[in-house]
Amino acid sequence: xxxxxxxxxxxxFEAELAKDPYPLYARMREEAPLYRNDRHDFYxxxxxTDVQRGLADWQTFSSARGDILEIIQTGMEMPSxxxxxxxxxxxxxxxRLLARVFTPRRIAQLEPRIRAFCERVLEPVTGADRFxxxxxxxxxxxxxxxxxxxxxxEADQATFRDRTDATLxxxxxxxxxxxxxxxxxxxxxYIEWRKKHPSDDLMTELMxxxxxxxxxxxxxxxxxxxxxxxxxxxxAGNETTGRLIGWFGAVMARYPEARRELVADPSLIPNAIEExxxxxxxxxxxxxxxxxxxxxxxxTVPAGSAMLFIQAAANRDPDRFDDPDRFDIHRVxxxxxxxxxxxxxxxxxxxxxxxxxxxxEILRRFPDxxxxxxxAELAQTSTVRGWKTLPLVIRxx
Amino acid sequence: MGDRWKVTVDPRVCVRTGLxxxxxxxxxxxxxxxxxxxxxxxxxxxxxxxxxxxxxxxEAISIVDADTEEVVFPPE
Numbered sequence: 042x043x044x045x046x047x048x049x050x051x052x053x054f055e056a057e058l059a060k061d062p063y064p065l066y067a068r069m070r071e072e073a074p075l076y077r078n079d080r081h082d083f084y085x086x087x088x089x090t091d092v093q094r095g096l097a098d099w100q101t102f103s104s105a106r107g108d109i110l111e112i113i114q115t116g117m118e119m120p121s122x123x124x125x126x127x128x129x130x131x132x133x134x135x136x137r138l139l140a141r142v143f144t145p146r147r148i149a150q151l152e153p154r155i156r157a158f159c160e161r162v163l164e165p166v167t168g169a170d171r172f173x174x175x176x177x178x179x180x181x182x183x184x185x186x187x188x189x190x191x192x193x194x195e196a197d198q199a200t201f202r203d204r205t206d207a208t209l210x211x212x213x214x215x216x217x218x219x220x221x222x223x224x225x226x227x228x229x230x231y232i233e234w235r236k237k238h239p240s241d242d243l244m245t246e247l248m249x250x251x252x253x254x255x256x257x258x259x260x261x262x263x264x265x266x267x268x269x270x271x272x273x274x275x276x277a278g279n280e281t282t283g284r285l286i287g288w289f290g291a292v293m294a295r296y297p298e299a300r301r302e303l304v305a306d307p308s309l310i311p312n313a314i315e316e317x318x319x320x321x322x323x324x325x326x327x328x329x330x331x332x333x334x335x336x337x338x339x340x341t342v343p344a345g346s347a348m349l350f351i352q353a354a355a356n357r358d359p360d361r362f363d364d365p366d367r368f369d370i371h372r373v374x375x376x377x378x379x380x381x382x383x384x385x386x387x388x389x390x391x392x393x394x395x396x397x398x399x400x401x402e403i404l405r406r407f408p409d410x411x412x413x414x415x416x417a418e419l420a421q422t423s424t425v426r427g428w429k430t431l432p433l434v435i436r437x438x
Numbered sequence: 439m440g441d442r443w444k445v446t447v448d449p450r451v452c453v454r455t456g457l458x459x460x461x462x463x464x465x466x467x468x469x470x471x472x473x474x475x476x477x478x479x480x481x482x483x484x485x486x487x488x489x490x491x492x493x494x495x496x497e498a499i500s501i502v503d504a505d506t507e508e509v510v511f512p513p514e
Contacts, residue, residue: 097454097472133460140457140493146512375453382472385455389495 049073051085053110053326053349056213056421062325063366066354075338083110083347085326086337087354089361089377095329096350097382099128102329104384109424110328111216113347122266124273129383131255138250138262139270139387142190142243148390151186155395158185159402167406171413174290174431178399179283186395187278191271192242193231202279210422228271232264244271274388282392284323284420284427285314286399291431292317292368294412299370304408307401309370314396319376320368325353325426327380352377353426409436440505443483445476445491451498458499462490480504 049068052058058065069076069087076085086092095102105128106113112126119126124135141147162181166172180202188198231244239245247267253259262270293300303309331346342348355377357365362374379386386392413432420429445465447458458466458474465481466474481487483503491499491511501510 129456129460133457136457137461137493140495141489143495144492145495145497146492375451379453381453381455383456383460385453385495387495 049076051076051078052081052214054081054214054216054423056419059419059421059426062353063357066351066357069351070354070358075340075342077340081110082114083328083349084331084337084342085349085351087351087358089355089358091337092350092352092355092377093381095348096327096377096380096384099132099383101332101335102348102350103128103332104132104329106330108327108329108384110347110349111423113328113330120265120269122262122269122273124270124387125277125384132383134252134255135266135270136383136387138247138252139243139274142246143387143390145390148394151391152394152398154189155182155186156398156402158182158189159398161185163402163406170435172433172435174403174433175283175287175428176430178403179286179428179431182286182399183279183282183395186282186391187275190243190278191275192235192240192244193275202275210420213421215421216423228268228275229264232267232271243274247271277386278388278391280425281323282388282395284425285317285392285396287428287431288317288321288323289314289396289400289403290410290433291412291417291428292321294410294433296368297409299368300404300409302370303400304404307404310400310404311393311397312373313370314393314400315374315376316368316370316372317396318378319356319362319372319374321426322353322356322376322378323425323427324378326351327384352380407433407435410434411436440503441483442480442504443487443501443510444479444504445481445487445499445501447474447476448498448500449473451496453496453498455495458490458494461493462486466490474499483510 049072051065051069066087074086074088074091086095104126105119106116107126122135124132127135159182162178166177184198184202188195235244236248247262247270249261251259251261299313303313326349329348329350331342331344331348333344335342359365379389410433413434416432418429420427452473454472456468456472459468465477465487467477469475488511491501497512500512502508503510
């Protein structure tokens with residue numbers, strides 16, 4: 042007699058499943074390459090080729106209603122300037138205004154300032170035999186970097202970060218409240234103030250950049266659009282990068298051999314960050330709205346459906362990656378964690394740089410650690426997967 | 439420096455953001471796979487083309503001078 046597997050069921054809102062979703066993702070790739078969830082009314086694809094093709098096909102899989110399942114399902118109106126909730130050509134027009142600031146080369150110039158932030162947040166825990174990596178670095182460093190880019194005074198940066206984190210935190214089975222997702226309260230005052238005190242920050246650049254809009258008019262962004270841009274950039278740049286740093290701490294504790302290699306040869310760190318992004322993506326899946334009937338694996342997904350693209354599953358597709366569940370800092374791969382197509386993560390270069398700098402500075406101070414797994418806790422959100430607390434126990438301290 | 443550039447998009451790196459074709463539709467187009475490529479063998483040298491190459495989030499675009507083969511982008 043063979044042991045029957047339980048029926049395949051994936052609930053993206055369930056906390057228990059988020060602990061180790063990979064065995065289930067493997068079954069989905071194998072048994073249900075087009076997965077249907079009746080209870081939450083969505084479809085999902087998990088194979089690399091399906092995720093890659095689908096995310097690049099914005100005409101069929103639209104972002105105009107959001108990229109989060111529960112937001113798409115509310116059918117809420119999206120304001121102009123959200124970028125992540127827009128389709129080309131409007132999306133491309135809006136993205137170009139920011140793309141200039143986030144080019145790999147311009148971001149690379151920020152390295153000394155980012156390193157200084159990192160050194161500063163590590164200073165209080167240097168010499169400690171135990172500390173929470175998320176609290177000390179993950180929650181602090183990306184906030185300082187984004188705050189610097191946007192020109193938000195340091196004293197107020199934590200307020201903005203906490204507001205986004207609270208919006209995304211959903212609890213087991215919970216949903217994001219639609220009225221919170223683009224809560225722009227707070228930035229309004231800065232925009233007023235920045236207008237009178239222009240600086241070399243992103244907010245000033247956004248307020249003054251001239252562009253040709255979708256109707257062919259040359260103009261600058263409205264206050265409302267600048268506000269939405271800043272909210273989106275701050276929201277996207279804080280939590281995701283913070284979780285990446287958390288995953289660095291967790292994965293390095295699980296694979297001490299890799300960690301020792303990085304200590305011995307820090308030039309391997311950038312590729313190790315890519316492998317961490319592949320192995321434990323902070324944004325495991327992305328939702329799209331289906332604009333027309335589409336055939337997938339012999340079934341028709343009707344127009345009007347919500348589709349989830351599971352990048353975390355695609356990243357471990359054995360048809361694309363050899364021995365995909367093996368963590369290998371030497372692997373050369375093109376993972377799906379920053380997406381593909383028009384919405385490829387605008388902040389990818391910044392996230393990579395922050396991840397690299399954090400890894401270098403942490404390894405330099407703490408070459409050896411374990412995680413107190415009983416004290417560690419995964420954050421519960423329906424959009425981001427990562428550690429809420431990750432107590433490191435330093436060895437040789 | 440010459441006034442024509444040879445512009446190539448590395449298909450192994452390109453993740454089909456479509457930003458090049460959206461920013462400079464005269465100089466760039468997308469192939470059937472959605473990957474960017476230059477619209478002709480060589481393009482007139484311009485700030486705009488350089489900005490497109492610089493703005494590619496994965497730096498998949500490289501530029502060399504068509505006459506001298508000198509690398510224009512990425513530098514180094």
